[in-house]
Amino acid sequence: MWRGVLLGTVLAIGLARPAAAVMAYVSNEKSNTVSVIDTDKWQVVKTIKVGQRPRGIALTKDEKYVLVAVGDDDTIQMIDTKTHEVVDTLPSGPDPELFVEDPGGKLLYVANENDNTVTIIDIDKRTQLGAVQVGVEPEGMEMSPDGKTLINTSETTNMAHFIDLASRKIVANVLVDSRPRFAAFKPDASELWVSSEIGGTVSVIDPAKHAVKHKITFAIPGLRTEAIQPVGINITGDGKKAFVALGPANRVAVVDGTTHEVTKYLLVGQRVWHMAFTPDEKYLLTTNGVSNDVSIIDVAALKVIKTIQVGELPWGVTIARH
Amino acid sequence: MIRTLWLAAALCILACDVRAADTTDIRIGYLRQGGARAAISLLDIPAANDGVAGARLAIDDNNTTGRFLNQRFTLDEHELKDEDDPAAAVGTLAERGISLVIADLPVAALLKAADAGRARGLLLFNVGAIDDRLREQDCRANVVHTAPTRSMLADGLAQYLAWKQWRKWLLVVGSHDADKLFADALRRAAKRFGASIVQEKVFEDTGGARRTDSGLTQIQSQIPLFLQSAPEHDVVVAADESQVFATYLPYRTSLPRPVAGSAGLMPTSWDSSHDQWGANQLQNRFVALFHRRMTARDMQAWMAARMIGEAASHGAADAKATLDFLKSPAFALAAFKGQRLTLRDWNLQLRQPILLSDGRVTVSTSPQPGFLHQFSELDTLGADRPETKCRLDASKG
Numbered sequence: 001m002w003r004g005v006l007l008g009t010v011l012a013i014g015l016a017r018p019a020a021a022v023m024a025y026v027s028n029e030k031s032n033t034v035s036v037i038d039t040d041k042w043q044v045v046k047t048i049k050v051g052q053r054p055r056g057i058a059l060t061k062d063e064k065y066v067l068v069a070v071g072d073d074d075t076i077q078m079i080d081t082k083t084h085e086v087v088d089t090l091p092s093g094p095d096p097e098l099f100v101e102d103p104g105g106k107l108l109y110v111a112n113e114n115d116n117t118v119t120i121i122d123i124d125k126r127t128q129l130g131a132v133q134v135g136v137e138p139e140g141m142e143m144s145p146d147g148k149t150l151i152n153t154s155e156t157t158n159m160a161h162f163i164d165l166a167s168r169k170i171v172a173n174v175l176v177d178s179r180p181r182f183a184a185f186k187p188d189a190s191e192l193w194v195s196s197e198i199g200g201t202v203s204v205i206d207p208a209k210h211a212v213k214h215k216i217t218f219a220i221p222g223l224r225t226e227a228i229q230p231v232g233i234n235i236t237g238d239g240k241k242a243f244v245a246l247g248p249a250n251r252v253a254v255v256d257g258t259t260h261e262v263t264k265y266l267l268v269g270q271r272v273w274h275m276a277f278t279p280d281e282k283y284l285l286t287t288n289g290v291s292n293d294v295s296i297i298d299v300a301a302l303k304v305i306k307t308i309q310v311g312e313l314p315w316g317v318t319i320a321r322h
Numbered sequence: 323m324i325r326t327l328w329l330a331a332a333l334c335i336l337a338c339d340v341r342a343a344d345t346t347d348i349r350i351g352y353l354r355q356g357g358a359r360a361a362i363s364l365l366d367i368p369a370a371n372d373g374v375a376g377a378r379l380a381i382d383d384n385n386t387t388g389r390f391l392n393q394r395f396t397l398d399e400h401e402l403k404d405e406d407d408p409a410a411a412v413g414t415l416a417e418r419g420i421s422l423v424i425a426d427l428p429v430a431a432l433l434k435a436a437d438a439g440r441a442r443g444l445l446l447f448n449v450g451a452i453d454d455r456l457r458e459q460d461c462r463a464n465v466v467h468t469a470p471t472r473s474m475l476a477d478g479l480a481q482y483l484a485w486k487q488w489r490k491w492l493l494v495v496g497s498h499d500a501d502k503l504f505a506d507a508l509r510r511a512a513k514r515f516g517a518s519i520v521q522e523k524v525f526e527d528t529g530g531a532r533r534t535d536s537g538l539t540q541i542q543s544q545i546p547l548f549l550q551s552a553p554e555h556d557v558v559v560a561a562d563e564s565q566v567f568a569t570y571l572p573y574r575t576s577l578p579r580p581v582a583g584s585a586g587l588m589p590t591s592w593d594s595s596h597d598q599w600g601a602n603q604l605q606n607r608f609v610a611l612f613h614r615r616m617t618a619r620d621m622q623a624w625m626a627a628r629m630i631g632e633a634a635s636h637g638a639a640d641a642k643a644t645l646d647f648l649k650s651p652a653f654a655l656a657a658f659k660g661q662r663l664t665l666r667d668w669n670l671q672l673r674q675p676i677l678l679s680d681g682r683v684t685v686s687t688s689p690q691p692g693f694l695h696q697f698s699e700l701d702t703l704g705a706d707r708p709e710t711k712c713r714l715d716a717s718k719g
Contacts, residue, residue: 198656
């Protein structure tokens, strides 16, 4: 009898950790840690010590690692998604901030803010393969859905650079508003959205014509326009809904993916930077830099349902199955 | 057949010509006046390339962008001696085909340069003179100002002192004209933001060297003596642009009080320690090029050259188009101060936050929270539209 209970408990413990638990990883720029949030319980379950000034964070295509750029250590650290330990580093070049992986999961492209370059890394070999010269202060990094074109935004040059990956040459430069920080393709590749933090707009670019076809602007009653500073952009898989983090405006704008109209502003924590969907797209997590927390948005209801305290000055977020 | 070949060759030549002419040259003049500026602290003695170094870095930044737009920026530097006529220098630049001029000149020379440049269609960028009158009664329609005014600096400081509730100021003013102008701005700021000046003292500059072999022995007893009879105050505010005494005030006051203004907590457009909002990247680029730290004057010149670069990348090819762009809603300068900088269309002053630095770190940035404005909170700093004395239409510009 007792044995049966004990066995049952052991089994229950074994089953209590389903293989498909979804975890969110939040880089805390000031405390040099990554907070791991269990998205079933909405609780921080682990805090991983990383290098100095962690910002850009993303899951590898093979889902084995969470990569985090630790800018002040001039490297990218690899966190094992099974053990939650830092297991290796990638030679990112100086001051890495944002990066993107090619669809095959072989190469990583890293923006190096300090020397106007994008560094190319072989992930398996942990070596640098080369670099592309871009504009002043490269920041945003995005891959076209077909994996053929890399997008980099440069903050002081105020452009989105289209880099052909076969030749590693810039094929087009599209001028956008001041301090472009983030770029996101619509999943069907029909549009590239670029946020301009200082300009206060999101440029919708036609990637075939390399031309801005629309500019999304934001207006929040009672809020000065200088506080509206768009950074992170996340677009749903069907391309119908987009979310734009507005920095010190403390809001996430909900934008219709087809008409480009702003349909709603969601109040989140202070200085919202970046966001990530859960794999089922039911929830969107936002990092709130000044209030040291993460807001959870119910994507269908367009409501903020919860706030989770993390480390100091949270910046980036990515989501992985554990 | 031969005719076709000839035609093709002619086309090629034409095409080649077009390609060569594709690169647009944007030449920017830089006018400055030499002469050493005295300072108490060795750390405050300006480098020989103070200011112009910032413009050179911005030219590099513009050229990185220019690579993608077929634009090439160059800086034509011109240093005036005391006896040189600024109008003649402007004439020389105009004859070289330059219509955009960054000027680091004192008030009188700047006005001469502006008025001489007006007839020739030149647009000037004032990166050195902080005098309010250049944006008020003496404003010019062909002078853009990236340097903040004394009243912007004073208001930025006063907002912070109000936020700290250090409302009782002991004001100490130097005996030079510039010191008196800064004191005027501080008095105005005190009134605007609810501080009271409990007493004013004048520190006479009796001449003499900033550095002596006998050292600081006397100063240690002179400063407390000078301040000891003052009524109760929260903070000592110094107006000493001439750098005669203010640097001596911290740690030598009669009562243990903080110092602000020309020493202690100083309002400025830029500080070499400022690293917020991505500023670290600009600071790194500057140090890599010049092997020294970036000053406020460097930043003011950087902003001017970057404004020209921004206008050029938006298609402005001459002085008029440049000014039209800078005055339009499309213009926003990213200058590492946490928000966009724009131009006050009524007097061509660049709106900007004011940093408060103790010389080691940025202590705070004004406007402070709670100082609201119907149009832009940056307009809580300095003379605002309703109170301006500037009439650009009627100005000599």
